[in-house]
Amino acid sequence: MSTLLREEIGQRIAKRMNDLNLSDVDVGKIVGVSKVSAGKWRKGEAEPTGSNLTKLANALQTTPEWLATGKGEVKEIGFVNVDTDLPPQKLAPVINWVKAGLPTEMGENEWDKYEYYTDKNYGDIVYWLNIIGDSMEPLFSENDMILIDQERKPNAGQYVIARVAGQEQATFKKFKPCGYDEKLGKEYFQLVPLNDFYPTLDSRFTDFEIVGVVVEHKRILV
Incomplete structure (x- = not known):
């Protein structure tokens, strides 16, 4: 430069x-x-x-x-009080579902929209997604915003972003670890929708990668 x-x-x-x-x-x-x-x-x-x-x-x-x-x-x-004990308000980019989970540097200047979040010791790579579809209703509705911590490892019952190997778009589901599969010789998990009209996805049959955990949920009411 x-x-x-x-x-x-x-x-x-x-x-x-x-x-x-x-x-x-x-x-x-x-x-x-x-x-x-x-x-x-x-x-x-x-x-x-x-x-x-x-x-x-x-x-x-x-x-x-x-x-x-x-x-x-x-x-x-307004003013930033660096001595406060309250978690700081920070900005995270709003990205699309194709970009979600990719090894992307969040400092790049390609994002044209940012939203604030309350930092609670999240990782360095966090971003907002606008929910698409209704597979996670009634708790999550289309156009709600979810904050993703890309560096966090998922625990049972948490909401995650996953990608299918070779596909561009990510999916949003509830994480369910299922133990060790002797035939495959590895741990496997399921991705569970909240809407009963959608099927549960199983990592034994589809090569999924967990690429982030949902840490905040923002809903516009009016």
Whole structure:
């Protein structure tokens, strides 16, 4: 990246830090880097990339796209209290079902929509999905939003995102571990819909991969 572009990013970082009354130390604590690194970003001497760009955008209550390019909404929503015991509000991209579960760097600037979530020690790769279809009704309705933690391992009864090997689109179901299959020589599981009109899927017969666990559910009521 050119020196000029780094300086422009630094100016936007400095603006948000000033707007939110955040120091290099504050930003470093929130993002998980040293105050020296935070200072270099602010001065345009270094470029935040990958997951650091996403974490920095969350800390500054804006989007990675705005920090990197100046495009999109700044999303000014108020002061970040770095001393509070409350979980921080962060931004996660809203992606489509084809992208769900792919080995995607969430710091990429291809996402054109972000939504806030309350971070409860989730992993570094989280994203929102808009539910499609009615296989998980009545608890989950079409167009509800679910937050996926791609790094979390599923437990029995949790809701998961799974992909079929060789297929592009993910599926959303309830996770049911079933034990060890002697013939196959491996553990297997089932993906259970909540809507009785849909069949249960079995990993013994279809090669599924669990690619994320649902950690939040957002429903629009009006």
